[in-house]
Amino acid sequence: MSISQIARSISESATLKLNETAAQLRQKGEPVIHLGGGEPKSRAPLDALVAAASKVNSGEVRYTPADGIPALKQAIIRYTDEYYGHRIEPEQVMASGGAKQAIIVALQAILNPQEEVIFPTPYWVSYPEMTKLCGGVPVPVLAEDGSFCPRLADIEAKVGAYTKAIIINSPSNPTGAMYSAEFIAAIVEFCEQRSLYLIMDDIYHRLIFDGRKPISCYQYAKDLGESSKLIVINGVSKQYAMTGFRIGWAVANKKLIEAMTNIQSHQSSGPSVVLQAAAVAALDGVQSSVENLRLTLENNRNVMVDQLRAFEGVKLTPPDGTFYCFPDFSAYDRDSTRLSRFLLEKVRVVTVPGVEFGMEGHLRLSTCGTIKDITEGVERMKWALDPNSPNELYIGDRKLVRDWS
Ligand SMILES: Cc1ncc(COP(=O)(O)O)c(C=O)c1O
Numbered sequence: 001m002s003i004s005q006i007a008r009s010i011s012e013s014a015t016l017k018l019n020e021t022a023a024q025l026r027q028k029g030e031p032v033i034h035l036g037g038g039e040p041k042s043r044a045p046l047d048a049l050v051a052a053a054s055k056v057n058s059g060e061v062r063y064t065p066a067d068g069i070p071a072l073k074q075a076i077i078r079y080t081d082e083y084y085g086h087r088i089e090p091e092q093v094m095a096s097g098g099a100k101q102a103i104i105v106a107l108q109a110i111l112n113p114q115e116e117v118i119f120p121t122p123y124w125v126s127y128p129e130m131t132k133l134c135g136g137v138p139v140p141v142l143a144e145d146g147s148f149c150p151r152l153a154d155i156e157a158k159v160g161a162y163t164k165a166i167i168i169n170s171p172s173n174p175t176g177a178m179y180s181a182e183f184i185a186a187i188v189e190f191c192e193q194r195s196l197y198l199i200m201d202d203i204y205h206r207l208i209f210d211g212r213k214p215i216s217c218y219q220y221a222k223d224l225g226e227s228s229k230l231i232v233i234n235g236v237s238k239q240y241a242m243t244g245f246r247i248g249w250a251v252a253n254k255k256l257i258e259a260m261t262n263i264q265s266h267q268s269s270g271p272s273v274v275l276q277a278a279a280v281a282a283l284d285g286v287q288s289s290v291e292n293l294r295l296t297l298e299n300n301r302n303v304m305v306d307q308l309r310a311f312e313g314v315k316l317t318p319p320d321g322t323f324y325c326f327p328d329f330s331a332y333d334r335d336s337t338r339l340s341r342f343l344l345e346k347v348r349v350v351t352v353p354g355v356e357f358g359m360e361g362h363l364r365l366s367t368c369g370t371i372k373d374i375t376e377g378v379e380r381m382k383w384a385l386d387p388n389s390p391n392e393l394y395i396g397d398r399k400l401v402r403d404w405s
Pocket of ligand 1: 038097098099100101124169173201203235236237238243246247248
């Protein structure tokens, strides 16, 4: 069997692999605490569940236009108006099988072989792999001051003749850091001046804390017409807790959306009509579930930050949003893969190694679980890592004994 060069250059999704490992261990009855997850535990909005069920019951489950049903496009137009203050037309919208598909189809539509895509480090695991899948070259940018948000100058230093696009994810997976309005204004202006595509991955844009308000990149754009190179990505997975529904979307200029729709029509023919109906209901229905989720996550974030601050040797920049934090454990082990494996083996806590996001010495911890998951998970980690810990730890009625030093 011969596998293509591109396929060989793509690595497995570390986060999905960890989910599998955790599920296998749980099946064996192991007391696993999953701090690696990237999905809220709350139920999808009732409106969405009812809409999906009634679509199935109607029996009218057929192909749809490849860019999405008109009702979903209308719901996305309303959403963009309400949360971005920007009025768009149906031809500027493409619904997709999750934000993931919207991003990769956008990259397929804009990249020629060897063209470069810049994104800040640490980055979402899929940006480099998606770029490679589309024949492009990923160019991660590390902030010179070591912070989680590179400055425009750091990004500008990486822009060259082959640069085609910049991806900004704010607030960010894995750090939870949100870029300032000044930075968003500057990057929008910079991309317009240099004629670069700017992909704003806004999948977490309403899941932000401490009174922050979502930032609309459109307010800083001078060109919102047909030559605009702004691509805004969003979806229902995170804020509506609808990860399994696989609905996301892209908003861009009409020509680009037409090209993306052509691509998607040959890839998947567009997302399932059942799931599109559920997304319409979520977007148009009662919005309290989003605020409830946001409040829960803010509370969980506070608990996680308190726990980690009491963890000697661990450095943390508190997250501004999302359901992740990205503490620095390099005082214990700079090799984040080894550290993550150690924590899973010894105390059954799932974490994601920072190296998967391009930054060694860190672990991504999720705050999606319960308060008990967070407190017990961090307690177990402390016990495993602190050489002064007592010799024994009970997990339920199971006794763990330190057999390492
Ligand atoms: C930054 C970022 N963008 C996009 C996605 C994909 O979202 P979806 O489930 O809608 O494909 C994720 C999911 O983890 C993410 O973290």
